[in-house]
Amino acid sequence: MRLRALFLLAAVPFLAACxxxxxxxxxxxxxxxxxxxxxxxxxxxxxxxxxIVVSRMPTCLRRYDIKSGVAxxxxxxxxxxxxxxxxxxxxxxxxxxGTEKCEFQRWKDAPETPPGKLVGTFTRKDGRLQFVPxxxxxxxxxxxxx
Numbered sequence: 694m695r696l697r698a699l700f701l702l703a704a705v706p707f708l709a710a711c712x713x714x715x716x717x718x719x720x721x722x723x724x725x726x727x728x729x730x731x732x733x734x735x736x737x738x739x740x741x742x743x744x745i746v747v748s749r750m751p752t753c754l755r756r757y758d759i760k761s762g763v764a765x766x767x768x769x770x771x772x773x774x775x776x777x778x779x780x781x782x783x784x785x786x787x788x789x790x791g792t793e794k795c796e797f798q799r800w801k802d803a804p805e806t807p808p809g810k811l812v813g814t815f816t817r818k819d820g821r822l823q824f825v826p827x828x829x830x831x832x833x834x835x836x837x838x839x
Contacts, residue, residue: 711736712764715746716822718771718813720792724750727779727790729769729815731762731822739764745781745790745797753795760786767822769815774808782807 717728728746741762748754760783767783774780777793780800787803790796813826 712741712822714822716815716824717746717748718815718824724748725792727771727781727792729767729822729824730756731767733764741767745788747790747792747795747797749777749792749795752793755795755797757797759783759788759799765817767815767817770807771812771814771824772807772809773812779812780808 712731712733715728715730717726719726726746726748728748730744730746731741732743733741741764743759743762744756745759746754746756762783769781769783772780772782774789777791779790779792780803781788781790782803787800789798789800811827813824815822815824817823818825
């Protein structure tokens with residue numbers, strides 16, 4: 694019994710190193726959102742399975758798998774791209790999410806410039822996954838007037 698307890702105690706740091714979290718960009722309250730989900734299945738692997746959850750309740754709620762990410766590192770920008778349409782950019786990968794009918798697709802021929810206004814970024818901050826609104830970014834400091 695002691696050996697088993699010791700083994701479980703020794704395994705805790707390895708299990709704690711795994712990423713398994715999600716965060717949502719709330720569009721119009723809790724019933725209308727786009728969420729990023731991340732799950733690291735094995736502590737010895739840097740690969741993190743990722744999915745986007747598109748939701749506009751009570752009409753729809755769907756989960757879509759996207760390209761895997763790297764443990765401990767995430768940056769996905771979210772842009773307004775039209776009515777109920779959002780463009781998501783992670784590295785070189787672009788995705789389109791439609792919240793009217795919870796549709797989602799990879800955007801193969803994405804433009805060079807973003808398709809609309811940046812609303813925020815899914816990122817890792819203070820050791821956890823967060824959605825940071827674009828208007829929460831630090832403003833440049835103006836030089837003091839003489």
